[in-house]
Amino acid sequence: MPNLLTMARLFMIPFMVIEILDGNFTVAFILLMIAGVSDGLDGLLARWLSQQTTLGLYLDPIADKLLLSTLFIALTHAGLIPRYVTVLVFSRDFGILLIATLLFATHTLRDFRPSFFGKANTFVQIVALVCLMAGQTFAIPGLKMVTDLLLKAIAVLAPLSAAQYAWIVIRRVNAPAA
Structure with a gap:
């Protein structure tokens, strides 16, 4: 089910x-x-x-x-949605997917959990999409301004979370074996 x-x-x-x-x-x-x-x-x-x-x-x-x-x-x-926001979102996701696939395929790293900024990024993306779609459906004062701020936050969080993932992966790959 x-x-x-x-x-x-x-x-x-x-x-x-x-x-x-x-x-x-x-x-x-x-x-x-x-x-x-x-x-x-x-x-x-x-x-x-x-x-x-x-x-x-x-x-x-x-x-x-x-x-x-x-x-x-x-x-x-x-x-x-501005093109630059979508490009940043896709670039981040593609980079993470590529690195995770390579690490998984080479048996270098199998545990690839979401990071703090990754979770924050996903949460803000969901809220932004809901606000944007709600704004197209209902006349809610101030919702456009909130949506615009959320989209700008995504433009910051997407590359920030990509950098955090890269940092975590580099540290874990270079860590001495336990």
């Missing part, structure tokens, strides 16, 4: 993109909220039903990252 919820979240992504590109932000926002609820629910159900699987361990963060990345592209294409 939890993996089915994750798969459903993946299945919703193209429909969110279609709705964004068609200017149907209310439907896209509703789908985003459903995806958010399913993300919380799949982890909760996996623990509650003791259905934690290796597939779920990998699939859930992939679904989350794919959802965020796809929304950044679609909303940038729609002119709602």
